[in-house]
């Protein structure tokens with residue numbers, strides 16, 4: 001596990017109603033499969049995928065909700081120190097779209113100010129069952145200054161693009177921040193994890 | 204969202220998301236138990252929670268309004284041979300004597316806040332401003348009128364809160380609502396005294412204000428458990444950077460390392476040598492020490508000819524005990540302190556970034572990752588107990604659903620007093636939370652995290668533990684410090700702690716304290732002391748286990764020990780929180796997952812990857828099997 005194996009490490013967190021396809025998006029991207037079974041794999045906390053963008057290695061750490069969204073009980077600590085949020089709804093489910101403002105309130109409360117948020121409408125393979133028009137979602141995303149993308153985890157439509165676009169955006173922001181060198185606010189991630197602390201003092 | 208129903212069968216149902224309950228949840232889920240974890244509140248961690256400033260104002264308000272829910276009759280759900288035990292519908296008993304004071308001006312002083320640096324609006328001027336502000340603010344009454352006062356205050360705060368939120372929505376540009384000039388260099392004198400109540404509300408989400416104040420001993424049972432279980436990956440930590448003590452009206456730094464000792468200006472060369480000798484010697488047990496068993500540690504220290512300075516440091520700041528603590532106890536805590544030194548930093552303590560409320564949530568996440576189901580705003584109204592076996596067979600939740608379980612773990616405050624044979628706790632902790640504008644001991648760095656020991660300031664007064672947090676712990680907004688005071692109650696929190704606050708800080712009641720940090724806002728309250736709650740010996744079903752709320756100790760040993768004991772009763776054969784597999788070991792690298800033909804057929808099989816972590820993987824699979832059946 002060499003830590004130097006990448007140029008950037010970003011934590012990406014998925015949120016949105018249960019059943020919209022978050023877990024499928026992660027598995028499609030990281031493992032290249034669309035699981036027929038439901039739900040997250042028991043005991044898997046986050047998935048890792050390293051991608052290369054313009055010659056730079058970017059390690060993406062992708063966190064799923066562990067099912068805590070089912071009864072609206074996501075821990076605040078889940079949002080902490082996320083670099084990007086993927087807010088997902090299901091284009092065939094009006095209800096999952098209507099819940100978005102509620103999710104945005106949680107983001108506003110617990111996520112860090114600089115977090116990059118992208119709105120994703122999933123399941124476009126089910127075009128005939130669409131309940132949320134693309135224009136409506138685009139307008140909503142624009143009003144909230146979010147990026148917007150429509151995907152199908154099943155058909156692998158736009159899934160790669162989703163994560164790669166995010167990675168590009170995150171790199172852009174990281175470079176910008178370095179330029180500005182604005183240490184106005186203590187950034188999340190400034191603390192150290194215990195394992196990191198311990199390896200420092202043991203060696 | 205639609206009210207989806209919960210599954211109706213679990214192995215373990217856990218009510219309350221405090222630290223002990225959350226550790227039990229993680230431990231059970233980790234070894235394959237089906238866990239349902241509930242909390243009647245809308246937030247995690249119960250009395251262990253951390254709140255944003257606005258969240259805390261809401262919490263205060265709720266504690267004034269809380270009225271028990273109506274008890275419903277669920278006897279229709281009874282089956283043959285069962286009886287009902289009703290749980291308590293309110294927990295108002297654990298928190299009392301809430302008092303809020305605001306010592307800063309209500310509104311922004313616009314020009315000051317906007318312009319980056321006319322730093323020398325002179326000290327005098329700012330002080331005068333401040334004085335004016337204090338006169339204007341209505342809520343500086345004395346302790347006696349507390350009921351009316353505290354009822355008024357939260358309502359007012361709630362209004363402010365709405366105002367604050369509204370302005371957030373309008374000024375959507377994330378950067379616009381941040382007063383950029385302040386922050387990193389915000390300790391500059393000009394901005395120092397200028398943070399208004401409106402700003403506290405506006406920046407409210409930058410606060411994470413703990414209800415309990417504790418630190419993590421770097422070799423304590425919580426840190427050990429976090430490392431062992433891999434739960435530590437969900438949080439980040441900071442070192443407590445210095446130990447301070449209050450003595451002869453001054454705040455002094457306690458030397459904690461060899462370098463500190465030699466650099467110390469308070470200690471003479473002779474004292475330095477004595478201290479080193481003493482600390483080295485007390486690491487081993489000696490005959491001489493045994494001779495002092497049962498006698499006060501202070502006496503032992505005196506007989507070591509250490510002198511006043513060293514005695515003070517050793518007793519109050521290193522052992523953190525009182526004058527009448529027996530020698531063996533004093534030595535044990537001294538050794539614990541020394542053992543914890545140097546593991547992660549210069550002091551024995553760590554503090555979680557974003558506050559202590561993160562810790563129970565991290566264990567809850569671990570529970571969920573292994574399949575535990577979470578539901579806040581959801582409670583259990585009663586238990587169905589088999590009369591013959593005296594075992595709890597099922598619970599009835601707050602929606603009237605019957606949920607069967609083999610074990611039921613519940614936090615003490617959910618259990619009505621009359622069910623308990625042993626009296627409810629008579630002891631309380633006194634707590635104060637202050638938002639201040641400067642550190643009690645300014646230094647080169649404005650990002651110090653300090654543990655401050657305050658020995659009793661008068662005969663009969665309690666010893667006070669104080670923790671001062673800086674903005675980089677992500678618990679307070681730039682330009683402020685968050686100060687937690689805790690002691691065993693003698694009187695109300697206000698009676699116990701306001702004398703210390705008045706001495707160490709600048710408040711309208713304090714005199715000649717202009718050099719001290721100013722208190723912008725403060726809260727006093729009492730909380731039941733969990734170490735006094737009796738969790739054994741009640742007239743309860745044999746598969747029902749009580750967890751107590753937070754205790755007054757500085758570390759977390761009490762809750763962790765309790766959780767481990769409960770886990771061992773539920774699953775005597777199983778390992779307590781074995782390491783969760785590291786996701787880093789399940790890597791799907793860009794190169795390895797080049798989408799190839801045939802993967803659809805393979806879809807759904809467990810992930811496989813080459814070599815190395817064979818064992819871990821097997822373990823993980825076993826886990827999967829256990830939880831899937």
Ligand SMILES: Cc1cc2nc3c(=O)[nH]c(=O)nc-3n(C[C@H](O)[C@H](O)[C@H](O)COP(=O)(O)OP(=O)(O)OC[C@H]3O[C@@H](n4cnc5c(N)ncnc54)[C@H](O)[C@@H]3O)c2cc1C
Nearest residue numbers: 458459460461464478479480482483541542543544545546
């Ligand atoms: C005021 C004060 C005085 C202390 N004096 C001593 C002491 O005399 N002897 C001691 O073993 N521990 C002493 N300690 C405790 C010491 O600083 C470490 O906390 C403890 O030894 C833990 O060891 P480590 O290997 O984690 O520490 P590290 O700081 O990594 O120490 C590395 C090595 O140096 C030794 N060492 C550390 N500090 C001292 C010291 N002050 N004098 C001599 N050797 C030292 C350790 O034993 C260890 O072998 C003192 C602590 C305080 C607060």
Ligand SMILES: Nc1nc2c(ncn2[C@@H]2O[C@H](COP(=O)(O)OP(=O)(O)O)[C@@H](O)[C@H]2O)c(=O)[nH]1
Nearest residue numbers: 017018019020021022023024039123152153154
């Ligand atoms: N047709 C279609 N179904 C999908 C897609 N993504 C997910 N699903 C299905 O939606 C259901 C929920 O998916 P899941 O990833 O578990 O959702 P989560 O609760 O948000 O994690 C599953 O039955 C998936 O098979 C998609 O892109 N197209």
Ligand SMILES: [Mg+2]
Nearest residue numbers: 022023039040
């Ligand atoms: Mg999922």
